[in-house]
Amino acid sequence: MQYKILSLLDENDFISGEKIAETLGVSRTAVWKNINRLKTEGYKIESSTKKGYHLIKENYPYNKFEITRNLNTSLIAKECIFYEETGSSNEEAKKISNIKVTDGLCVVADMQTSGKGRLGRVWQSPKGKNIYFSICLVPNITPMEAPQITLMAGIAVCRAINDSFGLSAKIKWPNDIIVNNKKICGILTEISAEIDSIKYIVCGIGINANVETFSDELKNKATSLKLELNCEIDRAAFLCSVLKKIEYYYDIFLKSNGISGFIDEYRLNCINIGQNCTALFKGSSVSGIVKDIDDNGNLILEKENGERLNIFSGEVTLRRCDGSYI
Numbered sequence: 380m381q382y383k384i385l386s387l388l389d390e391n392d393f394i395s396g397e398k399i400a401e402t403l404g405v406s407r408t409a410v411w412k413n414i415n416r417l418k419t420e421g422y423k424i425e426s427s428t429k430k431g432y433h434l435i436k437e438n439y440p441y442n443k444f445e446i447t448r449n450l451n452t453s454l455i456a457k458e459c460i461f462y463e464e465t466g467s468s469n470e471e472a473k474k475i476s477n478i479k480v481t482d483g484l485c486v487v488a489d490m491q492t493s494g495k496g497r498l499g500r501v502w503q504s505p506k507g508k509n510i511y512f513s514i515c516l517v518p519n520i521t522p523m524e525a526p527q528i529t530l531m532a533g534i535a536v537c538r539a540i541n542d543s544f545g546l547s548a549k550i551k552w553p554n555d556i557i558v559n560n561k562k563i564c565g566i567l568t569e570i571s572a573e574i575d576s577i578k579y580i581v582c583g584i585g586i587n588a589n590v591e592t593f594s595d596e597l598k599n600k601a602t603s604l605k606l607e608l609n610c611e612i613d614r615a616a617f618l619c620s621v622l623k624k625i626e627y628y629y630d631i632f633l634k635s636n637g638i639s640g641f642i643d644e645y646r647l648n649c650i651n652i653g654q655n656c657t658a659l660f661k662g663s664s665v666s667g668i669v670k671d672i673d674d675n676g677n678l679i680l681e682k683e684n685g686e687r688l689n690i691f692s693g694e695v696t697l698r699r700c701d702g703s704y705i
């Protein structure tokens with residue numbers, strides 16, 4: 380009910396309680412209670428005795444309604460769960476999928492108390508600042524091909540940042556999005572599988588949106604949209620754009636049976652190609668020049684002796700040759 384009232388407020392500059400009650404066939408008291416509920420959720424609603432209620436159309440709260448109101452996707456986030464706080468949206472998505480798998484399910488959190496990064500790292504997830512979400516997908520691919528979902532999500536976030544803000548976002552293979560040489564987004568893909576078939580994939584994405592300070596360890600390596608753009612980001616509207624891009628690239632992924640439909644675009648946006656770097660590969664460190672990302676999403680690293688390694692995205696951490704991560 381409160382969101383029907385919200386839609387009316389959105390459509391009208393001013394609207395009286397009486398008109399809302401009449402339009403929705405409810406009592407004036409019900410209107411008043413729901414207006415108060417909306418205010419508690421963070422909507423700024425003014426009232427004037429003569430003209431009625433007026434919604435201030437800025438600084439909308441971050442909730443499921445705002446994220447999905449303009450979504451219009453046919454798979455991604457058709458089912459969406461929003462938590463004010465959870466341990467980890469990936470863990471939550473896995474818990475739900477272990478009971479019932481829903482292709483396209485999206486779990487969003489406003490805060491994570493145990494946000495997970497790759498390689499057992501912690502993903503800082505303060506409340507009210509950033510974007511943390513996980514998508515459950517059920518593509519008909521083998522477990523070996525599952526890391527390609529990280530590449531799909533990477534190009535989707537990269538394009539969403541470019542198109543929404545005009546920032547030059549790039550992909551650091553396989554799972555980081557970089558702006559101005561600093562990490563702005565990380566992707567953690569996890570799978571539940573039998574030997575040769577996938578039960579589900581959970582692709583978790585963390586985007587630094589409005590955070591302004593980082594720990595000493597991260598401050599030279601990480602950035603946020605707010606720091607880059609000097610303005611507060613509407614997280615719900617931007618997450619909606621990201622979800623639309625994921626649907627766009629996932630659709631290509633399904634239709635072309637893998638990443639071939641967008642690998643050229645991926646290559647163009649990948650900062651590793653042509654760079655010297657060191658990969659932690661099967662427990663030991665190898666250095667060389669990144670020659671390409673192949674059609675399976677593997678990184679081709681050419682060592683000094685000319686030997687080429689085909690590095691599978693599930694098993695590597697890349698560093699610049701000076702030892703720094705970007």
Ligand code: BTN
Nearest residue numbers: 467469494495496497565583585
């Ligand atoms: C990385 O770069 O190390 C990957 C970071 C992935 C963070 C996201 S935030 C949403 C989802 N839930 C988690 O616990 N982790 C991922």
